[in-house]
Amino acid sequence: MRLDPRQVLAADGTVIDRREPDVSTVATMYAEMTEARMYDRKASALQRQGRLATYAPYEGQEASQVGAVAPLAPEDWLVASYRDAAAMRFHGYPWKNLLLTRMGDERGGHPPEGVNVTPPSITVGGHMIHAVGIAWAEKLKGTGAVALTMFGDGATSEGDFHEAMNFAGVYRVPTVFFCQNNGWAISMPRSRQTASRTIAQKADAYGLPGVLVDGNDVLAVAEVVAEAVDRARAGEGPTLIEALTYRVQGHTTADDHGRYRSREEAAGWLARDPLERVRLWLERHGAWYEARQSEIEGEASRRIEAAVAEAEAVESLSAGEIFDAMFEEPTAPLAAQRHRAERSAR
Numbered sequence: 265m266r267l268d269p270r271q272v273l274a275a276d277g278t279v280i281d282r283r284e285p286d287v288s289t290v291a292t293m294y295a296e297m298t299e300a301r302m303y304d305r306k307a308s309a310l311q312r313q314g315r316l317a318t319y320a321p322y323e324g325q326e327a328s329q330v331g332a333v334a335p336l337a338p339e340d341w342l343v344a345s346y347r348d349a350a351a352m353r354f355h356g357y358p359w360k361n362l363l364l365t366r367m368g369d370e371r372g373g374h375p376p377e378g379v380n381v382t383p384p385s386i387t388v389g390g391h392m393i394h395a396v397g398i399a400w401a402e403k404l405k406g407t408g409a410v411a412l413t414m415f416g417d418g419a420t421s422e423g424d425f426h427e428a429m430n431f432a433g434v435y436r437v438p439t440v441f442f443c444q445n446n447g448w449a450i451s452m453p454r455s456r457q458t459a460s461r462t463i464a465q466k467a468d469a470y471g472l473p474g475v476l477v478d479g480n481d482v483l484a485v486a487e488v489v490a491e492a493v494d495r496a497r498a499g500e501g502p503t504l505i506e507a508l509t510y511r512v513q514g515h516t517t518a519d520d521h522g523r524y525r526s527r528e529e530a531a532g533w534l535a536r537d538p539l540e541r542v543r544l545w546l547e548r549h550g551a552w553y554e555a556r557q558s559e560i561e562g563e564a565s566r567r568i569e570a571a572v573a574e575a576e577a578v579e580s581l582s583a584g585e586i587f588d589a590m591f592e593e594p595t596a597p598l599a600a601q602r603h604r605a606e607r608s609a610r
Contacts, residue, residue, distance in 0.1 A: 267462065269476045269508050272483035275536045277544025285483055287551050293334065293482050294542045294552075297326040299564035300350035301539065303359060306568050307349075307366065311517045315576070316366040320347045321513035324480075327538030328444045328507040330354055331485025332412060335493050341380045341402075341411040343395035347444075347511075348384065348414045357381040359571035367575065380409075389415060389422030392441065396428045399439040399496075410496045412440040412489070418449025420463050429504065433470035438496035440489060441504045444479060446511040451524040464506035472502050479507030480538040509538075582609065 271280055279285070304323050311319040322329065329351035333342060342355045349362045356379035364372025365384060373383035382398075385391035395413035402409040419425055420443060432439045443463050447454050460466060467474030473495075477488045485507055492503035510533035514521040546552035587594060587602045594602065 267476065269478045270484045270488055271478040271481050272487060273481045273541050273545060275480075275541050277541045277548060279545070284549075287546070287549055290483070290542060291546060291551050293330055293486070294539070294546060295560050295564075296330045296354055297350075297482065297539050297542065298557075298560050299567070300326045300330065300353070302561065302564050303349065303353070303568050306572070307363070308513065308517055310363075310572070311366075316363070317368055319366055319517045320515065321517070322347050322350060322511060324510045324512040324533065324538065325444055325446060326350055327482035327542075328442075328479040328485055328509045329414070331482040332414060332442050332489050332505075332507070334482075334486040335490035336410070336412060338378070339380065339407065339409045340493070341382070341395070341398050341409065343382045343391050343398065343411055343413040344384055345388075345391065345415055345419070346384045346386050347416065351414060352381050352384065355379070355381050359568060360574045363571060363575035364578065369575075369578065369581070371578070371581075372575075389419035389424035391415070392419070392428035393424050393431075396432045396437050396439050399432070399437045399502075400435060403435075403438055408497055410438045410440060410493050412442055412493070414442045414444060416449065417443060417445040417447070417454050417457065417463060418452065419443075420466065421449070421457055429467070429470045429472065429502075432502040433472050436499065436501035438499075439502040440492045440496060441502060442489065443504070443506045444509055445506050446479075446509050448511070448515070448521075448525070450515045450519065451521075453524075462506055464504055467504035472504055474504045474506070476506050476508070479509030480533075480536050480541070482538060482542060510536075 274280055301323055304321055307316060307319050308321055310316045329348055333351045333354045336355060342351060344352050352362065353359060357375050361372040361375060375381050382394065392413050392415060395411040399411035445454065445463055449457055462476055464474035464476045475488050477484050479485060488505055492505060495503060543552055587598060590598060
């Protein structure tokens with residue numbers, strides 16, 4: 265495998281060794297990344313106001329998330345983690361539902377009909393096994409659908425990662441494993457987590473291709489994922505992709521990343537901002553100007569604020585309703601608990 269990450273768009277907005285991409289496609293991706301960043305900042309602010317529970321920011325990883333989902337067809341599946349709200353929304357999962365999950369409301373885990381996105385996984389790495397199961401089912405049914413699963417570098421130290429990779433490789437399951445390597449598993453640097461030169465090369469042990477990509481380059485990410493999706497759809501099995509990126513904020517809103525990361529490290533990555541390089545390219549092609557930026561941000565803000573209002577307007581579950589999703593027929597202890605809860609709520 266290549267040890268230099270695949271790249272299409274350099275940090276200065278110039279295209280590297282290939283023909284220029286389609287302007288409308290790039291403009292759409294830029295608008296999605298802009299809205300994703302605005303949502304991320306809004307959610308972080310809501311958490312600090314006590315309106316959301318602990319939140320996992322993804323600022324700096326917008327290109328990895330939007331680029332990874334761009335090649336998917338509606339029938340394809342996205343099985344993502346707690347830090348992948350941008351990817352989930354781009355594949356059809358509403359902001360309202362994502363907000364509800366962070367408010368502790370289980371109804372946020374019910375996407376609209378036809379949206380093939382599973383609820384965000386909080387368990388580190390566990391959802392990769394689910395993605396393989398979904399993809400295997402689609403293969404047995406002969407639908408041609410693919411499952412993309414997203415996870416961080418820390419998840420590759422979990423047994424679930426290796427089990428999922430091994431099973432997918434043996435059965436040639438149509439799964440795309442997409443690792444957003446942002447350099448830190450909470451406060452654990454990548455250098456202390458694995459002796460492998462790359463995470464992508466771990467694919468060799470399972471007989472899969474491994475690909476390294478600049479995770480801050482939305483065009484490169486979309487390109488390598490498209491190749492992996494085509495390969496999976498053709499029956500050639502899974503691919504492991506490692507996207508090199510960086511989370512600008514802490515692991516969650518409960519984390520002080522200044523205690524374990526240097527300002528110099530962060531500054532170096534800020535110079536590789538995934539939105540800025542796309543904006544520079546669009547400006548060079550006459551497709552970006554200040555008024556257009558204001559228009560994109562205004563439309564995004566209205567959608568986000570509407571989602572916040574809708575989520576906060578959802579009536580809380582009653583004490584009795586909390587029990588309804590537990591069992592088809594509640595056990596005797598649960599029935600007794602429900603009775604007590606309903607009595608105390610009167």
